[in-house]
Amino acid sequence: MIEVESLNKTFKVSKRNAGVFAAVKSLFNPKYTTVRALEDVSFKIDEGEIVGYIGPNGAGKSTTIKIISGILVPDSGKCNILGLTPWKNRINHVKNIGVVFGQRSQLWWDVPVIDSFHLLKDIYKIPTKVFKDNLDLLTSTLDISSILTTPVRQLSLGQQMRCEIAASLLHNPKILFLDEPTIGLDAVSKIAVRNFIKNINKEKNVTVILTTHDMSDIEALADRIILIGKGRILLDGSLTELKNRFATHKTLTVDFKENTEDINIEGTTILSKSTERLTLSVDLDKIKASEVISSLSKELENIDLSVDSRPIEEIIVELYKEYQI
Numbered sequence: 001m002i003e004v005e006s007l008n009k010t011f012k013v014s015k016r017n018a019g020v021f022a023a024v025k026s027l028f029n030p031k032y033t034t035v036r037a038l039e040d041v042s043f044k045i046d047e048g049e050i051v052g053y054i055g056p057n058g059a060g061k062s063t064t065i066k067i068i069s070g071i072l073v074p075d076s077g078k079c080n081i082l083g084l085t086p087w088k089n090r091i092n093h094v095k096n097i098g099v100v101f102g103q104r105s106q107l108w109w110d111v112p113v114i115d116s117f118h119l120l121k122d123i124y125k126i127p128t129k130v131f132k133d134n135l136d137l138l139t140s141t142l143d144i145s146s147i148l149t150t151p152v153r154q155l156s157l158g159q160q161m162r163c164e165i166a167a168s169l170l171h172n173p174k175i176l177f178l179d180e181p182t183i184g185l186d187a188v189s190k191i192a193v194r195n196f197i198k199n200i201n202k203e204k205n206v207t208v209i210l211t212t213h214d215m216s217d218i219e220a221l222a223d224r225i226i227l228i229g230k231g232r233i234l235l236d237g238s239l240t241e242l243k244n245r246f247a248t249h250k251t252l253t254v255d256f257k258e259n260t261e262d263i264n265i266e267g268t269t270i271l272s273k274s275t276e277r278l279t280l281s282v283d284l285d286k287i288k289a290s291e292v293i294s295s296l297s298k299e300l301e302n303i304d305l306s307v308d309s310r311p312i313e314e315i316i317v318e319l320y321k322e323y324q325i
């Protein structure tokens, strides 16, 4: 469904020193440097997948999304999305895709939301019946019926994001590109947006590419992740595989009746310790969590404990370190 092959993209950036003199000098003698935003980027995505496209700041995520949505033209490389090349067949391509840039609005700022929706109906030439059905469905599932007549600039970030998502889906796209869709949202709105994305993927089989720095978005939505760093694809695989690869440690938090004795269990490292609480990192190659628990229960009274796997954020930090990005 989506085939990207050897995309390369560079940007020419003007370079000058600070100060008025340098500004004037650069007017007459401009100097440029080249930023390599994408280098040999390739991947394939099948219909119905939700893929998390992740990487640190400046890695090349937005550049990729802009190219595959037809906004930017790469220096070289191929891209085939439902049989079309985005930057060559823009008009037909945009009918197949919905795009949400969390940091930029596709709605008209000063007009009521519903007017923007009607403008999109005309732009995409959405048949009246399809538009009406989608509008009904989207307004009820995204809970935006009460704000349809409000100008976008008067909406909160969460309300605006729900409207953006509705706007991107009015024309029944088969693919949705989401760039930071939950940025700045409160916990309730985040969960609402995530649930909605999950539902349209399940019920309408919409393929989703999601870029985000919020790893709980990735954990909640994506089955597969593609990691990009310094413009290159570094890893492409399932989230479960990735978690298993890094599942070498568990964190054990133990609350107990006041105790001042030293506690040393081989294969564990103390992360924090007070007279009533101990947090240990357990190296699963050396000792089982159950063995640690049974040793602790011999030494401590009234214990209450929790065992946690490594949070996804830590795994991603570890990955960034491993790839030096």
Ligand SMILES: Nc1ncnc2c1ncn2[C@@H]1O[C@H](COP(=O)(O)OP(=O)(O)OP(=O)(O)O)[C@@H](O)[C@H]1O
Binding pocket: 011, 012, 013, 035, 036, 037, 055, 056, 057, 058, 059, 060, 061, 062, 063, 064
């Ligand atoms: N219009 C532009 N002009 C010049 N350089 C650009 C332009 N757009 C992107 N870049 C550069 O290309 C590189 C990749 O940027 P991109 O926006 O794709 O990164 P990103 O992974 O989306 O980052 P972030 O997580 O910070 O949004 C960066 O070095 C950036 O400075």
